[in-house]
Amino acid sequence: MGFGISADECQSGEYFRHPKAVSTLLAELREGFAPSSTQGKWARIMEVCGGQTRTILKYGLEDQLIDRLQFLHGPGCPVCVTDAAKVDDAITLSLEPGVAVFTYGDMMRVPGSQLGKGPVSLGEAKALGASVYSVSSSLEVLQFASEHPDLLAVFFAVGFETTAPSHALLVQHARKQGLKNLRLLVSHVRVPPVLRFLLEAPDHGIDGLLAPGHVCAIMGTEEYVEVAQEFQIPIVITGFEPVDLLLGVREVLQMIGAQAAGVRNAYGRVVRPNGNPAARELMETVFAPCLANWRGLGSIPGSGLALRREYADFSIENDFSELCRSSSALSRSAPVVGGLHQEEETSCQAGKVLLGRLSPVDCPMFGKECLPESPRGAPMVSSEGACAAYYILNPGGINGH
Amino acid sequence: MVIEDLSQFSCPMPHECNERVTLAHGGGGRLSAELIERYIRPLYARMDFCGLDAATVPLRALEKREIDMVSMAMSTDSYVVDPLFFPGGNIGKLAVCGTANDLAMVGARPRYISLSLILSEGLPLKVLESALDSISQSCKRIGLEILAGDTKVIERAHGERLFINTTGIGFVRKGVELAPHLIRSGDAILVSGDIGRHGAVIMSRREGSWADLGLESDCDHLYPKIKMLLDNRTPLHCLRDLTRGGLASALVELASRTKLDFEIENEALPILPQVSAYCEVLGLEALHLANEGCCVLFVPESSARETLGSLGPSARRIGTVLGRRSENGFVKLRYPWGAERRIVMFSGEQLPRIC
Numbered sequence: 219m220g221f222g223i224s225a226d227e228c229q230s231g232e233y234f235r236h237p238k239a240v241s242t243l244l245a246e247l248r249e250g251f252a253p254s255s256t257q258g259k260w261a262r263i264m265e266v267c268g269g270q271t272r273t274i275l276k277y278g279l280e281d282q283l284i285d286r287l288q289f290l291h292g293p294g295c296p297v298c299v300t301d302a303a304k305v306d307d308a309i310t311l312s313l314e315p316g317v318a319v320f321t322y323g324d325m326m327r328v329p330g331s332q333l334g335k336g337p338v339s340l341g342e343a344k345a346l347g348a349s350v351y352s353v354s355s356s357l358e359v360l361q362f363a364s365e366h367p368d369l370l371a372v373f374f375a376v377g378f379e380t381t382a383p384s385h386a387l388l389v390q391h392a393r394k395q396g397l398k399n400l401r402l403l404v405s406h407v408r409v410p411p412v413l414r415f416l417l418e419a420p421d422h423g424i425d426g427l428l429a430p431g432h433v434c435a436i437m438g439t440e441e442y443v444e445v446a447q448e449f450q451i452p453i454v455i456t457g458f459e460p461v462d463l464l465l466g467v468r469e470v471l472q473m474i475g476a477q478a479a480g481v482r483n484a485y486g487r488v489v490r491p492n493g494n495p496a497a498r499e500l501m502e503t504v505f506a507p508c509l510a511n512w513r514g515l516g517s518i519p520g521s522g523l524a525l526r527r528e529y530a531d532f533s534i535e536n537d538f539s540e541l542c543r544s545s546s547a548l549s550r551s552a553p554v555v556g557g558l559h560q561e562e563e564t565s566c567q568a569g570k571v572l573l574g575r576l577s578p579v580d581c582p583m584f585g586k587e588c589l590p591e592s593p594r595g596a597p598m599v600s601s602e603g604a605c606a607a608y609y610i611l612n613p614g615g616i617n618g619h
Numbered sequence: 620m621v622i623e624d625l626s627q628f629s630c631p632m633p634h635e636c637n638e639r640v641t642l643a644h645g646g647g648g649r650l651s652a653e654l655i656e657r658y659i660r661p662l663y664a665r666m667d668f669c670g671l672d673a674a675t676v677p678l679r680a681l682e683k684r685e686i687d688m689v690s691m692a693m694s695t696d697s698y699v700v701d702p703l704f705f706p707g708g709n710i711g712k713l714a715v716c717g718t719a720n721d722l723a724m725v726g727a728r729p730r731y732i733s734l735s736l737i738l739s740e741g742l743p744l745k746v747l748e749s750a751l752d753s754i755s756q757s758c759k760r761i762g763l764e765i766l767a768g769d770t771k772v773i774e775r776a777h778g779e780r781l782f783i784n785t786t787g788i789g790f791v792r793k794g795v796e797l798a799p800h801l802i803r804s805g806d807a808i809l810v811s812g813d814i815g816r817h818g819a820v821i822m823s824r825r826e827g828s829w830a831d832l833g834l835e836s837d838c839d840h841l842y843p844k845i846k847m848l849l850d851n852r853t854p855l856h857c858l859r860d861l862t863r864g865g866l867a868s869a870l871v872e873l874a875s876r877t878k879l880d881f882e883i884e885n886e887a888l889p890i891l892p893q894v895s896a897y898c899e900v901l902g903l904e905a906l907h908l909a910n911e912g913c914c915v916l917f918v919p920e921s922s923a924r925e926t927l928g929s930l931g932p933s934a935r936r937i938g939t940v941l942g943r944r945s946e947n948g949f950v951k952l953r954y955p956w957g958a959e960r961r962i963v964m965f966s967g968e969q970l971p972r973i974c
Contacts, residue, residue: 237886237955244956272902278958323901354829354901601902610904611960 234459235277243464244282251286251471261287261474262423263467264416264574266409267430268295268602269458275611277460287471290423290574291607293412293515294430296377297324297600298572301511304405305330308374309337311403311538312348318366319403320359321374323352324600329593340374356381356388363392363400372534375402380432382406382523383497386504389525389532401534404524407510409433410441411521416573417449424574426470428456428463431485436501438493442481450479457485504529513596514569566595571604578605585609639779640742645772655770658748662734662755662765674766676731685730688790692727694718695786702824703746703781707835710781711750713911715757716840717862718787723842724858724914726797726849727789729761734768737782740775750781761842763787795849799876801856807923808881808938809916811844811930812837813889814866818908819897830900832893839912847929855926857917861910864964867950868907869915871964874948881950883938883962906962 221239233239265271271291274280280289293299305328312319319340326341337343344350349369353359356373363371375385385402392400409430416422429442434455446453452473456466466484473482483489503526510522525533565583570576578584578597588594590606597603601610643650663669698714719729734754738747758765816837823830841860848855859869866888874881890898890905898905917940918926927934941951950962 240954241956269902276960278954278956278960282956282958358829610963 234457234461236461239461240277240464243461243468244279247283247286247464247468247471251475260285261425261471262290263287263426263428263470264290264292264424265428265456265463265466266292266294266413267428267433267458268298268600268604268607269432270294270428270430270456270463271604272602272607272611273458273460273463275607279460279463283467287467291571291577291604292416292427292574293512293572294378294409295572295597295600295602295604296381296407297328298568298596298603299407299412299512299515300325300328300376300405300596302329302331302513303511304374304403305339307534307538308340308372308403309343309348311372311534312340312343312350313337313346314538316368317370317372318349318351318362319372319374320351320353320356320362322376323354324602325374325376326350326352327593327599328596329599356384357391359388359400360391360395360397363397364395367399370399370401370537372401372403375404375406378407378409378430378433379436379501380430382501382505383436383494386500389504389529390500392532393529400532401537402525402532403534404505404522405510406505406523407512408507408521408523409437410445411507411518412512412515413442413445414448415515415518415521417445417451419573424451425474426452426454428466428470429453429481431455431457431462431489434483434485434489434493436494436497438498439481439483439489439491446480452478453481455481455483455485455489457488512572514572568595568597568605571597578608581605638744640738640740640744640747640772642740642772642774644738645770651770658744658751659736659768659770662751662758663768664764665766676766685728685790687792688728689793690727690791692722692725692789692791693786694721694789695784696721697782697784699780699782700821701780702821703750705824705836706820706832708838708911709750709753710783711753712757713838714783714785715754715763716838717911718785719757719761719763719789720841720860720912720914722787722789723840723845724797724860725789725791726795726845726855726858727791728846729763729787729789729842731766731788732758732763733784733786734765735784736768736770737784738770738772739778739780740772742779742781746779747781750783757840761840792849794852797855797858799857799873802873802877802879802917802940803856803919804879804940804942805920806856806917806940807920807926807936808870808883808940809918809923809926809930809934809936810861810866810889810913811841811916812910812913812933813891813894814861814910814913815890815894815898815905815908816913817911818865819894819903819905821909822901822903823897830897832897834891834893837910837912841912841914844930848926851925851929853918853925853929854922855916855918858914860914863909865905865907865909866915867904867962868964870950870962873915873917874950876948878945878948880941880943880945880948881938882941883950883952885952885954887935887937889933889935889937 221242223236223238274289308319309330311317321340327339329338332338337346340350359371359373442453452470454466454469456462469482469484505523506526507520508522508524509517509519511517567576567581571578583594588598590598593599597605644654660669696718698710700710703710722729820834820836823832861869870881894905923936951959952962953959
């Protein structure tokens with residue numbers, strides 16, 4: 219699909235955000251597809267990954283297609299769904315002498331459950347003198363651990379299946395090097411179980427799903443085929459550039475119109491049906507599915523990843539079980555109240571936002587008490603959280619909120 | 620990508636010296652005097668001021684030299700950048716260019732500068748020497764004279780740090796006025812170079828976001844380009860140098876102040892591919908990243924072409940000042956396919972994302 223763009227007109231990579239391609243696809247979507255007659259409304263399409271949410275908002279795609287479909291923004295922001303109790307654990311650990319906590323940048327500002335009097339986030343703990351370091355690669359922790367055998371290096375392993383293989387690599391390298399002072403505080407989540415959780419609600423209102431391209435690059439498409447068949451829903455594996463999103467939308471609208479269920483791959487340049495076998499093997503050797511607590515959504519069976527027994531010596535929960543609230547929180551399985559975990563501050567409606575049931579701009583605190591510099595909930599912290607994305611990218615131009 | 624070899628991580632600061640700043644260097648005694656004599660004094664062109672409590676410049680001499688100058692301009696800034704040394708510059712160069720650029724933005728010729736240093740105990744003397752050397756070179760480049768200064772030593776608190784304050788004085792010639800209130804509907808909005816480069820380079824050198832962009836900071840003097848525009852009497856309305864907060868901050872502040880709406884074309888924004896890629900990977904926006912040698916210019920439509928010509932090939936026209944005056948000025952970013960969104964000030968630090 220050339221969109222009439224010559225090779226000279228595009229540098230590599232520019233193709234997928236080339237104005238001609240975007241304009242052509244937008245016109246096609248606006249003119250070629252009548253609003254879906256499902257439930258007498260427009261098609262409701264949920265993109266799962268926060269990175270896709272960002273693209274939709276940043277490039278004005280939501281506004282441009284507002285007459286044709288409604289975008290529901292899904293729970294694909296790992297920062298937003300990390301269990302608050304795990305954030306509390308990370309903070310507690312960081313204040314412990316002899317312990318250094320390593321984390322990806324945007325976890326620094328996520329507030330914990332704020333039930334105690336101590337620092338509310340890892341960033342605050344760091345400002346108070348706790349040993350907290352941000353890393354862009356989990357492997358940076360290896361070097362620190364080997365250079366500081368007297369300290370316990372704890373890596374806060376957060377993310378979907380996309381980051382799990384590199385965390386598995388960290389553990390394997392540590393074992394190979396015989397490092398005894400490296401631990402993981404694991405907070406991984408998996409996409410297919412949360413899709414099931416979403417689709418099991420009878421009033422989910424989702425006509426089609428755009429599946430996260432980079433998770434699928436690792437995991438392949440098999441799990442999504444199962445979900446599509448079980449719930450009779452179209453799922454399109456989609457990428458992250460504006461053209462990728464529009465191609466994904468085009469595919470899913472076609473499927474909705476034909477009332478077709480199943481999976482199509484609109485990100486073929488990156489995603490193969492069997493994913494990345496080496497990465498999957500690495501991940502499956504070190505981690506196994508487990509029950510996980512999703513902030514704002516509650517406990518979802520099999521939706522998390524935990525270190526396998528053979529690698530249990532790398533789990534922080536053994537060393538600090540008296541400090542780790544999260545293990546006891548899981549066994550209690552605190553009930554979900556109004557979409558929010560019972561212990562959470564109830565004024566933040568993150569749960570509803572993550573399920574696509576509340577648009578951030580409709581939240582009474584949005585842009586007032588809840589701002590990126592003073593977030594009341596996790597989705598306002600990460601650039602991939604729907605609330606932060608709406609606030610910073612402020613779609614709507616002159617008709618803005 | 621698997622990083623097998625972690626020894627590729629390196630720091631550009633000089634390591635080899637054994638001599639470091641100690642608290643005694645700040646004591647006012649012999650060591651202080653030696654430090655000043657050896658490292659600081661060589662920066663002062665006029666030796667006769669050294670040792671006095673203040674520098675003096677006879678007004679008559681000033682008048683003679685600064686012909687046609689009708690106003691004095693003054694600007695001050697403190698520099699606390701970490702790391703001290705980065706590709707394309709260091710805190711010393713930054714401290715001189717930053718303040719000189721502020722003066723240039725009001726159409727002043729930067730003339731004199733003060734230099735206050737706060738050294739932390741443990742700072743290697745070779746690092747100090749290197750920074751001071753850069754200061755000296757940056758001053759010479761545009762004929763800036765260091766007239767006064769101060770040096771203090773503090774206890775090691777935040778590692779081996781160096782903090783610099785520079786206050787600059789310049790002179791504005793007759794007929795030159797550059798200010799926000801001169802911005803008019805219909806003015807062309809230009810930038811003198813690519814955006815976000817300094818911010819990307821600095822961030823890429825910090826813990827947690829490390830990357831080798833293969834780029835140098837754009838830290839540099841703007842005065843030579845501004846001087847050319849002033850010498851040619853190119854009509855200009857307002858200049859603003861882009862620093863912390865990037866292009867977005869500068870535009871939002873000016874729009875808010877003037878209560879005029881600005882329209883910016885996304886495709887026209889000059890962003891280097893490495894900066895763009897780095898931003899994509901980390902979930903950042905180049906619009907919000909700092910520059911240190913780039914400015915935004917508001918000029919009458921009729922001067923746009925001439926101004927771009929003088930600024931050089933990296934300058935671009937990025938937008939226009941719109942017709943209406945609103946309650947609060949609005950900055951609109953337009954995409955070629957008709958989508959528009961509002962640019963707002965970024966609050967707080969930019970944090971790279973996870974996945």
